[in-house]
Amino acid sequence: MRVNFTVNGRPQQADDVWEGESLLYVLRERMGLPGSKNACEQGECGSCTVRLDNVPVCACLVAAGQAEGRDVVTVEGLAEFAERRDATAPGGPEQGSGTGLDEARRWQPGPGGSTPLAPVQQAFIDAGAVQCGFCTPGLLVAADELLERNPEPSDADIREALSGNLCRCTGYEKILDAVRLAAARTGEEG
């Protein structure tokens, strides 16, 4: 089947999608966006967390066909998403800002763009919250959404919001540090 949806603000299309494929598979294998990770494919690790119509979900548990016509934000688009959110605050992020299909097809994830890292991305680097990095994309999407909802989370709030994201390397301490750091920096700016 054919599936059309918006990813990181750009319309995307995939053909010959097997009906049992997940959104995660389509993103990774058909759209050149492997940032969302395939660690468990059963909703028990959060590594594939994306925003689906703004809501954090496990992309492995969304059937590709269910994404038809929806907006998806992945870690590859997180910096831009955060920048647009800040630019349009408090109304929330502006969605689907008219990128043509051709442009979307040419678009590649890459450092070439001028978009700086989202605060939470920079904080993960600075706090040493990244080791192997496989859990990082999902954690970033989840942590960014937490800070969008709750700019000054308590440690317990952070732990609860990230309780669906497994990390096997860090023991989570530096992930907590990173989220606190991102919150503090955002607070200073605001």
Place this chain on the structure above:
Amino acid sequence: MDFLRPAGWREALAAKAEHPTAVPIAGGTDVMVEINFDHRRPDVLLDLNRVAELTEWEVGERTVRLGAGVPYTRIIEELRTELPGLALASHTVGSPQIRNRGTVGGNLGAASPAGDSHPALLAAGAEVEVESVRGTRMIPVEEFYTGVKRNALEPDELIRAVHIQKAEGPQQFSKVGTRNAMVIAVCAFAVALHPRTRTVRTGIGSAAPTPIRARAAEDFLNAALADGGFWDSGAIITPSVARQFAELCAGACNPIDDVRGSAAYRRHAVSVMARRTLGWTWQAYREGNGRTVQCA
């Protein structure tokens, strides 16, 4: 495999009538796991995400008609007052990401004895509204579960909504798992006080082939509370009564040994949870529902 995307409820019912083997998918939190792990290859997937009616609810005088597709997160955030037990249970489901997608309708459709919403529905009192092109049926939730991962749905039926009694007294939900988050129930227990009818109802998960009520325990407690005038006096429930209630709840279980826990532990844990949750709800009743516990 076919993938059907009905745009509305009528269309969904027609599709289900035409493809009785179609597997409905809403949040995907059960169905997609089975597909990803090659445990299931349905002929047809019936996507219910586009059926807007399913994600709505109506708060009536006595009940909440909860659309089958309302995600747990919305129950936690928006229905805590009307459905406190279900909100507590919803909060123990999987992870935030799972709670954003998973639904009570899906939990009922899967009918796993470990489904987190079942004990809360049993304790609160609920009926499942199922529908097909042939018409609508209301099935008391107790009768909905017919076996391990089996339910009372006919092949052409879909779950439209659940009618859950609005809380008129304190409710609680506890679940034992071997992790502090994101864990499948080893066993679970729910209790709801119904001061209007002066009854207490229970629900037990993962301790029998289906979710169950501990009816003997309820009968015992209802009689003991009535005989002792507890509803009027608001006195502390006698420890021996609470103990007996807990033991009867454990006695209602018919659990198995599996990798998640032993049968003996499940019985034991149900008795502990029954005693504790009864204590919490009764304390809240005595205090006029004052103290709340921040369950995150």
Place this chain on the structure above:
Amino acid sequence: MGAGPTPGKITQTSTATRGAIGESTLRPDGTLKVTGEFAYSSDLWHEDMLWGFTLRSPHAHAEIRSVDTAEALAVPGVHAVMTHDDLPAATHYGLEIKDQPVLAKDRVRYHGEAVAIVAADHPETARRAAAKIKVEYAELPPVVDEATATAADAPVLHPGRADHHAGHVPHPNIVHRQPVRRGDVIAARTRADVVVRRDYEVGMQDQAFLGPESGLAVPAEDGGVDLYIATQWLHVDRDQLAPVLGLPADKVRLTLSGVGGAFGAREDLSMQAHACLLALRTGRPVKIVYNRYESFFGHVHRHPAKLTYEHGATRDGQLLYVQCRIVLDGGAYASSSPAVVGNAASLAIGPYVVDHVDVEAIALYSNNPPCGAMRGFGAVQACFAYEAQMDAVAAELGMDPVEFRQRNAMSQGAVMPTGQLVDSPAPVAELLRRVKALPMPPERQWLTADDSTDVRALPGGLSNTTHGEGVVRGVGYAVGIKNVGFSEGFDDYSTARIRLEVINGEPVALVHTAMAEVGQGGVTVHAQIARTELGVSQVTILPADTQVGSAGSTSASRQTYMTGGAVRHTCQAVREEVLRRGRERSGSYHPAWATAELLLEGGKVVTDGGEVIGDLAEIVGEEPIELELEFRHRPTEPFDLETGQGFGHVQYSFCAHRAVVEVDTELGLVKVIELAAAQDVGKALNPLSVVGQIQGGSTQGLGLAVMEEIVVSDGARVRNPSFTDYLIPTILDTPTIPVDVLELADDHAPYGLRGVGEAPTLSSTPAVVAAVRAATGLPLKRVPIRPEHLTGT
């Protein structure tokens, strides 16, 4: 539409520009990892790529009567189906003993063993085709433990063994046996005032890295193959693959792709041979990605163990003797079982001084899942038991458990039971003192400021099982000893190629090694070392591959020591060449060139007095300096097969923990409130990474203590191969982990450093269990602790 990074794009050359050794330095791959651009092995994509899939045995022990692939081959979209009969060359591989079939022939020996492989144009096509392969099995009774392995009528799992352990083991179903004997235990026993003898058990732990096994094999025009792979040791993969593929080693080229964690599970081959075989058979690139279910069958696990310990002590708290027997279950194939046995035996009594020791450690062959390397490698199982014993003996003596440990703690100059002198700092008593001196977390920490209950801070967490009822606090301590580097006479070395050149007028160091960066931060440290030794600000880390000499394995806490050592060693040789050139050109102009102590700093040649006498870019000029050198640690020797005596280990590392737990004693649920660690790291090259390693290692130990176990039962079948039922700690299970880092230099090691990664995984488990014992008064002789153990159900 093109998808995924192609192999050509995965050369994740990273340039880092700040941070010398000793400074907390940020990862050069950090930006790629937070933007989703870092190409892990499962992210790779190639034009015309096929998907490989593996058919696995549903039985733990069975004869294969027949395999019929005709129907599978007929499925449209299928390009190849291969069984044992299609193998072109060597049919077995293995790290030390080549006993593992590439594909099972006439017998399967564990649940999940690979039987056939399929290549198809879509993963679902490959799965459906594999389901059409008809395999006729005749089940055999499984060997599941020591009794069934050594029974009179036990089936011999590997008949006709010719490996170098075969001659000295008491039974062919025992992979290796290592005794360690010192002093006279029998005589010492008569002098003991207190004797404690107990049995312990450690369940099978999984590494549970988050990035499942995966890789992409691309057939090359020269008849060889290029494999892009997540592994721990590129060269040992290549050396096992080449014979299986029937190719010379130089036609099997491996490049490291992004690795989603390892922890020992990538030391053995998984899908490497299968992907290469299918690629060579089809002439197309083949990608294999395991899902989480398959991953549990795709790699070795931590050896489950049964241990019997007897400790004897005098009334005043001096340990007199330790006798113990450690039975490790190695499962169906040897993997690294012999080395795990060597560690378990030589480290069996812990970081204590005991004159009389009698240890026996064995590893079994069985029909359980193969076990091999996991962080802590043989020392974890022993540490759980000996630390439980230390608490038990202290209790018998009525002594404080920390004081009892300190009284018997080893220090520099102590002699190990193997006779090896501990010739560098061993601050065991000091580490314990430090964790004990920390303030305690507040009581009833689940109460919020407004006196309400936050269940997230209670046992059971979000599941709302207690509001404080039944909750009892306990505190426990433990300390452990781990060897660093490969032991027992292994020729352990690493290689670094360093190129110093001038780019845009700036001196730049290029570092090329085959070190597998698995998340530990070796790439950061290499850049720090190059900056420090060469005085440059720009360092480029080239992708790891087999085009440079071996770096050895990213395991045994050895890479900072070994490949870090190789980078340092080679940089120093490059520096000598810089100075030689400088002296040659400018020596007659400035007398300082003749002095010995010249340094490279800030792109200049400076004297130890700080005087600048030359410019690096100018000296290097148009003639880059490039050197590739090997680095070895001091040699070790094998343990004597009867006495276990020998200078077997390169270096020891020590970590101590204090665990504070709260236990719901009625429901048997545990919440770890704080897990404090103190560790001697010799020299922290990157303090930020060091702390991260200690916290991560501690958390894996916590997991083993309270939740992690692969359950094998019902005919040696794996019962919980998923993240639904194999549970690892979430952020709500993991407490605050304060870390106290000591830096007491080991003069034998580069910069005085001590390997960090593994030691924290040892003592964390027994500390948590000791705390739960303190809270419950139960003996708790098995990990992971289950609610059943705490509630008597």
